[in-house]
Amino acid sequence: MPRPPTTAPIALYRDPEVFERERQAIFSTTWQFLGMAADLVRPGDYVADVIAGFPVVVVCDESGTLRAYHNVCPHRAGPLVTEAKGRCDRALVCRFHGWRYGFDGRLLEATDFGPADGFDTADFRLLSVRAETWRGVVFINLDAAGASLAEILSPLDERLPPPIHRPARIRDRHPVACNWKVFVENYLDGYHQEGVHPDLASKAGAQRHEVNLQGDIALYQAPARQNAAESLWAWIWPNLGVSFYRGVLMLESARPEGPDRTVIEHVFLHEPEDPGVDAAILNAERITHEDALINERVQQNLDAGVFQRGVLSPTHEEAVARFQARVARVLAE
Numbered sequence: 001m002p003r004p005p006t007t008a009p010i011a012l013y014r015d016p017e018v019f020e021r022e023r024q025a026i027f028s029t030t031w032q033f034l035g036m037a038a039d040l041v042r043p044g045d046y047v048a049d050v051i052a053g054f055p056v057v058v059v060c061d062e063s064g065t066l067r068a069y070h071n072v073c074p075h076r077a078g079p080l081v082t083e084a085k086g087r088c089d090r091a092l093v094c095r096f097h098g099w100r101y102g103f104d105g106r107l108l109e110a111t112d113f114g115p116a117d118g119f120d121t122a123d124f125r126l127l128s129v130r131a132e133t134w135r136g137v138v139f140i141n142l143d144a145a146g147a148s149l150a151e152i153l154s155p156l157d158e159r160l161p162p163p164i165h166r167p168a169r170i171r172d173r174h175p176v177a178c179n180w181k182v183f184v185e186n187y188l189d190g191y192h193q194e195g196v197h198p199d200l201a202s203k204a205g206a207q208r209h210e211v212n213l214q215g216d217i218a219l220y221q222a223p224a225r226q227n228a229a230e231s232l233w234a235w236i237w238p239n240l241g242v243s244f245y246r247g248v249l250m251l252e253s254a255r256p257e258g259p260d261r262t263v264i265e266h267v268f269l270h271e272p273e274d275p276g277v278d279a280a281i282l283n284a285e286r287i288t289h290e291d292a293l294i295n296e297r298v299q300q301n302l303d304a305g306v307f308q309r310g311v312l313s314p315t316h317e318e319a320v321a322r323f324q325a326r327v328a329r330v331l332a333e
């Protein structure tokens with residue numbers, strides 16, 4: 001019988017240097033939830049946010065294509081936009097000294113810079129980021145290489161019903177005082193169901209979900225009595241949960257804001273007149289609240305420095321073990 005793996009060192013959940021390495025090694029190389037495509041329809045519409053400490057902006061260009069950039073002006077690091085969303089007129093104009101950039105990222109005008117030998121506007125352009133839309137939700141990736149979002153999510157598309165043409169959507173945010181990995185590991189762990197979500201456990205007949213990790217995606221095997229065709233529960237490396245239940249598609253992104261701060265971003269997509277949606281959303285919010293409470297207490301205990309290393313059940317916590325191994329591997333590269 002195999003020995004149970006030990007848990008990751010607690011420094012990984014508290015150390016600002018580890019967090020900085022994760023920003024570079026994990027959050028600069030993966031697809032991250034940004035916002036909703038419905039906010040990016042007319043030329044000049046933009047959405048901006050800060051993802052793992054990286055300010056980014058996505059703008060809809062004249063042809064309707066989404067263009068994404070670091071929200072950082074190459075002159076002296078001013079912001080191109082300061083609101084979370086809005087509309088700009090034909091150009092992105094830096095809020096610091098007014099340099100003007102086309103939606104294609106070229107510097108159109110270094111406003112009133114004055115004469116300077118060898119200064120050429122062609123030497124300056126915005127730093128590009130990739131943007132992709134999946135089922136009306138916009139994701140960005142700071143890495144120019146690597147698989148497309150469509151490719152990564154295709155195993156989910158095979159299991160989900162076709163996208164809703166104009167889904168109703170609700171977005172909300174839950175700040176949680178824990179490291180992002182505490183939340184992800186909780187998501188990957190069906191073991192805590194009876195302890196943390198007793199209502200859920202009794203509905204599911206006390207059968208836990210089995211977690212199946214393949215490449216970037218973990219698929220959850222629903223308990224046998226549920227109809228697998230009507231429900232899906234998945235997780236995508238490194239921090240995205242996707243679930244589909246009773247016609248409601250829910251995305252759950254654990255956005256890291258610091259070594260001990262995470263914001264859980266929820267997006268619910270559903271048919272406009274879906275009568276079951278309120279119950280589905282209330283249920284999801286309750287589960288998140290229960291998870292958030294336990295995760296904050298876990299973080300507090302990790303911070304206390306008494307706990308050092310625990311063990312993971314080969315039966316119930318294999319996905320957690322694999323996640324921890326992958327984080328360790330990526331940070332060591």
Ligand code: FES
Pocket residue numbers: 073074075076077078079094095096097098099
């Ligand atoms: S920092 Fe953007 S114009 Fe100066």
Ligand SMILES: [Fe+2]
Pocket residue numbers: 186187192196197287291
């Ligand atoms: Fe949970």
